[in-house]
Amino acid sequence: xxxxxxxxxxxxxxxxxxxxxxxxxxxxxxxxxxxxxxxxxxxxxxxxxxxxxxxxxxxxxxxxxxxxxxxxxxxxxxxxxxxxxxxxxxxxxxxxxxxxxxxxxxxxxxxxxxxxxxxxxxxxxxxxxxxxxxxxxxxxxxxxxxxxxxxxxxxxxxxxxxxxxxxxxxxxxxxxxxxxxxxxxxxxxxxxxxxxxx
Amino acid sequence: xxxxxxxxxxxxxxxxxxxxxxxxxxxxxxxxxxxxxxxxxxxxxxxxxxxxxxxxxxxxxxxxxxxxxxxxxxxxxxxxxxxxxxxxxxxxxxxxxxxxxxxxxxxxxxxxxxxxxxxxxxxxxxxxxxxxxxxxxxxxxxxxxxxxxxxxxxxxxxxxxxxxxxxxxxxxxxxxxxxxxxxxxxxxxxxxxxxxxx
Numbered sequence: 001x002x003x004x005x006x007x008x009x010x011x012x013x014x015x016x017x018x019x020x021x022x023x024x025x026x027x028x029x030x031x032x033x034x035x036x037x038x039x040x041x042x043x044x045x046x047x048x049x050x051x052x053x054x055x056x057x058x059x060x061x062x063x064x065x066x067x068x069x070x071x072x073x074x075x076x077x078x079x080x081x082x083x084x085x086x087x088x089x090x091x092x093x094x095x096x097x098x099x100x101x102x103x104x105x106x107x108x109x110x111x112x113x114x115x116x117x118x119x120x121x122x123x124x125x126x127x128x129x130x131x132x133x134x135x136x137x138x139x140x141x142x143x144x145x146x147x148x149x150x151x152x153x154x155x156x157x158x159x160x161x162x163x164x165x166x167x168x169x170x171x172x173x174x175x176x177x178x179x180x181x182x183x184x185x186x187x188x189x190x191x192x193x194x195x196x197x198x
Numbered sequence: 199x200x201x202x203x204x205x206x207x208x209x210x211x212x213x214x215x216x217x218x219x220x221x222x223x224x225x226x227x228x229x230x231x232x233x234x235x236x237x238x239x240x241x242x243x244x245x246x247x248x249x250x251x252x253x254x255x256x257x258x259x260x261x262x263x264x265x266x267x268x269x270x271x272x273x274x275x276x277x278x279x280x281x282x283x284x285x286x287x288x289x290x291x292x293x294x295x296x297x298x299x300x301x302x303x304x305x306x307x308x309x310x311x312x313x314x315x316x317x318x319x320x321x322x323x324x325x326x327x328x329x330x331x332x333x334x335x336x337x338x339x340x341x342x343x344x345x346x347x348x349x350x351x352x353x354x355x356x357x358x359x360x361x362x363x364x365x366x367x368x369x370x371x372x373x374x375x376x377x378x379x380x381x382x383x384x385x386x387x388x389x390x391x392x393x394x395x396x
Contacts, residue, residue: 005247005262006285012243015236017228023216029286030215031244032251032260033305038213039248045210046241049203049226050234062230064203087204088227107231 006032058129060122061087061105070103077101079136081129083155085109085143093141101139104129109147110154121151123158130162137165144171204230256327258320259285259303268301275299277334279327281353283307283341291339299337302327307345308352319349321356328360335363342369 006028013024031039055061056068063069070076070090080101084090085108093099106121118124129135140155142148156166172190173182182190204226211222229237253259254266261267268274268288278299282288283306291297304319316322327333336357340346354364370388371380380388 003251003259003261003263003266005243005251006260009243009247012236012240015229015233015240016225018221018224025286025289026216027214028247029260029284031213032247033284035213036248038210039244042210042213043241043244043248045203045207046229046237046244049207049230050237050241053201053203053230061201062204062227063201065201068201086227086231088223091223 055107056105059103059105060107060125061090061103075100079134080139081133081135081137082139082141083126084141085148085151089141099139101137106142106151109142109145109151111147118154118158123155126155127158127162130159130164135162135164137167139167139169141169253305254303257301257303258305258323259288259301273298277332278337279331279333279335280337280339281324282339283346283349287339297337299335304340304349307340307343307349309345316352316356321353324353325356325360328357328362333360333362335365337365337367339367 009028009032010021010024013019013027014021016024019027031042049064052064053062054064056063056065056071058067058071061068061070065072077100080099081104082093082099082101083104083106084093085106087105090103090105093103104122104126106123108116108121110116110118110121130138138155138159140152142152142155152168159166170193171186172193173179173186179187207226207230208219208222211217211225212219214222217225229240247262250262251260252262254261254263254269256265256269259266259268263270275298278297279302280291280297280299281302281304282291283304285303288301288303291301302320302324304321306314306319308314308316308319328336336353338350338353340350340353350366357364368391369384370391371377371384377385
């Protein structure tokens with residue numbers, strides 16, 4: 001490479017998930033050749049976000065305010081609390097429009113091998129909310145992976161102390177999916193949880 | 199989305215080639231959750247590059263210096279000049295180690311419909327170099343596309359005025375490729391340009 005600065009830029013782009021040397025080079029040349037305004041804006045917003053985005057004091061999601069917009073809203077059902085692993089999960093649930101309660105973000109899942117225990121997931125804050133807030137149902141929407149299931153189980157036991165219903169989103173055949181291409185765990189789960197037609 | 203700043207960051211990432219809303223969201227959350235140092239560095243280097251990277255006065259490639267390292271080098275063969283469409287082409291040719299001459303970067307190809315003519319490709323600068331420098335061979339390594347071929351043809355005619363050999367890189371079957379999966383244009387080119395074994 002004929003330019004150390006461009007080389008540094010190509011290396012810097014490789015911090016992005018799914019971006020290797022080839023894509024990073026394409027990004028660097030593309031921005032420098034064709035979209036310097038977009039590149040400036042990206043640099044500014046990125047710096048701004050790194051400096052100002054922290055965690056919501058109530059739900060732990062990423063936000064630049066002390067309390068995020070969902071936690072601060074009066075239009076959300078405060079009796080429903082949905083526990084998710086990451087802020088990206090909130091984005092996808094909000095996009096579905098299926099939920100109008102509030103959230104609690106673990107920012108991960110229980111993983112003793114990586115030193116991630118209940119404290120790292122902010123479960124004390126969750127308990128404090130279960131204790132003080134008028135929460136009636138706790139929907140534990142951790143991922144249906146081994147770690148996510150273990151985390152859900154732990155949270156279920158923890159919630160037993162409080163008068164709150166604990167639920168998990170249903171598992172089964174995805175809408176628009178084809179049985180032919182479904183993995184057998186999902187299919188057996190879908191048969192186990194079958195619903196009677198009325 | 200519960201944060202306007204994160205929303206702006208997700209939009210800003212979409213200036214990158216091949217990055218849509220989903221990947222942009224993944225990048226934003228990944229950097230904010232797990233790699234703020236890498237994000238800071240990316241923001242700094244990106245700003246630095248946008249402000250300082252310009253074009254080499256000799257070969258028009260992207261560089262933060264007045265004359266790029268290849269043009270400034272005494273270890274390159276000044277009798278060979280390779281014309282390419284973009285700085286990314288220099289990167290891949292340098293990686294192959296097959297060429298030790300100097301470069302000239304068009305920063306595009308002839309495209310009258312987009313208003314890109316000889317002036318936009320810096321062909322006057324190329325002619326000035328052919329006139330003054332001890333160039334003996336001009337390797338026209340534009341892409342083997344319709345526009346690239348047209349550009350190569352134009353440059354060939356332009357070089358006729360100077361005592362210089364004009365060549366194009368060979369076309370044929372890629373090394374390690376399989377005939378079975380080759381397109382017919384490449385295959386017919388490979389048969390037309392077949393070489394006698396000695």
